[in-house]
Amino acid sequence: MSRYRPVRKAVFPVAGLGTRFLPATKAVPKEMLTVVDKPVIQYVVEEARAAGIEHFVFVTGRNKGVIEDHFDIQVELQQTLQDRGKTEALEILQAALPAPGQTSFTRQQAPLGLGHAVWCAREIVGDEPFALLLPDMIMQYEKGCLSSMVELYEKVGGNIVSTEEVAMEETHKYGIVMRGQDVEGGFRLEGMVEKPARGTAPSNLFINGRYILQPEIFSILATQQAGTGGEIQLTDAMLTLAEKQPFFGYTFTGRTFDCGSKEGFIKANIAYALANPELSQILRPEMEALLSEVSPKK
Numbered sequence: 001m002s003r004y005r006p007v008r009k010a011v012f013p014v015a016g017l018g019t020r021f022l023p024a025t026k027a028v029p030k031e032m033l034t035v036v037d038k039p040v041i042q043y044v045v046e047e048a049r050a051a052g053i054e055h056f057v058f059v060t061g062r063n064k065g066v067i068e069d070h071f072d073i074q075v076e077l078q079q080t081l082q083d084r085g086k087t088e089a090l091e092i093l094q095a096a097l098p099a100p101g102q103t104s105f106t107r108q109q110a111p112l113g114l115g116h117a118v119w120c121a122r123e124i125v126g127d128e129p130f131a132l133l134l135p136d137m138i139m140q141y142e143k144g145c146l147s148s149m150v151e152l153y154e155k156v157g158g159n160i161v162s163t164e165e166v167a168m169e170e171t172h173k174y175g176i177v178m179r180g181q182d183v184e185g186g187f188r189l190e191g192m193v194e195k196p197a198r199g200t201a202p203s204n205l206f207i208n209g210r211y212i213l214q215p216e217i218f219s220i221l222a223t224q225q226a227g228t229g230g231e232i233q234l235t236d237a238m239l240t241l242a243e244k245q246p247f248f249g250y251t252f253t254g255r256t257f258d259c260g261s262k263e264g265f266i267k268a269n270i271a272y273a274l275a276n277p278e279l280s281q282i283l284r285p286e287m288e289a290l291l292s293e294v295s296p297k298k
């Protein structure tokens with residue numbers, strides 16, 4: 001048994017407008033775009049479930065109601081599948097369903113930044129540590145990123161951000177951390193900076209969208225001023241929290257797809273399709289044919 005309070009709740013900020021994917025995201029939330037056969041948000045919720053999360057808190061916004069529907073029962077659909085003997089499809093639907101009472105939805109009323117979105121979850125999270133999973137990022141690995149972070153948390157407690165290496169020329173797109181002394185399975189965090197200007201990043205370790213945070217972050221966020229991009233930044237609030245509480249980094253070694261960008265989203269679709277034996281068998285030769293068309297052999 002760990003001596004630290006367990007991480008039971010996870011927050012999913014899903015209020016983003018998805019402007020990079022217009023017109024696809026005009027009526028469909030970006031989190032509902034599919035990677036092979038599941039919406040992006042489902043991959044992230046499954047990662048949280050595999051890590052032992054019991055309550056799923058969605059910070060939504062206008063036009064995001066379909067996310068709520070996705071994690072609810074669809075009575076007519078279930079009945080039809082049952083009547084038609086489509087047991088496999090029915091099982092897939094049921095396996096993805098959180099238990100009654102395990103989900104909460106609250107709204108971020110204005111797009112004021114990630115820090116503000118997290119703050120909107122304060123009443124539902126209450127006074128306990130929680131996980132935060134950014135739904136743009138989906139991770140392909142035999143063991144979920146959050147599961148490994150929970151293991152680290154059980155040993156070291158405090159706050160943890162997951163990090164990963166990125167090309168130096170990409171660092172301006174992310175939160176970047178400074179690595180300190182190693183601890184068991186992680187490292188002490190020496191500092192963080194949100195989206196450093198090109199050429200100024202203190203390292204190439206970026207925050208890849210998975211966090212374990214103590215509830216004291218909420219009172220800091222309540223008065224956090226806007227930072228980079230004119231938005232209330234979670235990274236700035238975490239820096240303040242790090243002055244008072246232990247803060248650790250975890251290095252994820254699996255593959256992360258940034259589905260907030262077109263190239264990351266397309267890469268995710270290709271990677272997950274190739275990881276599916278049936279699809280892969282059909283797609284590999286098709287892909288080779290397509291590739292030879294766009295770059296003819298010499």
Ligand code: G1P
Binds near residue numbers: 137
């Ligand atoms: C947010 C965080 C940033 C992190 C990134 C990961 O930025 O502020 O620190 O590296 O997510 O996707 P956003 O993508 O919301 O601009």
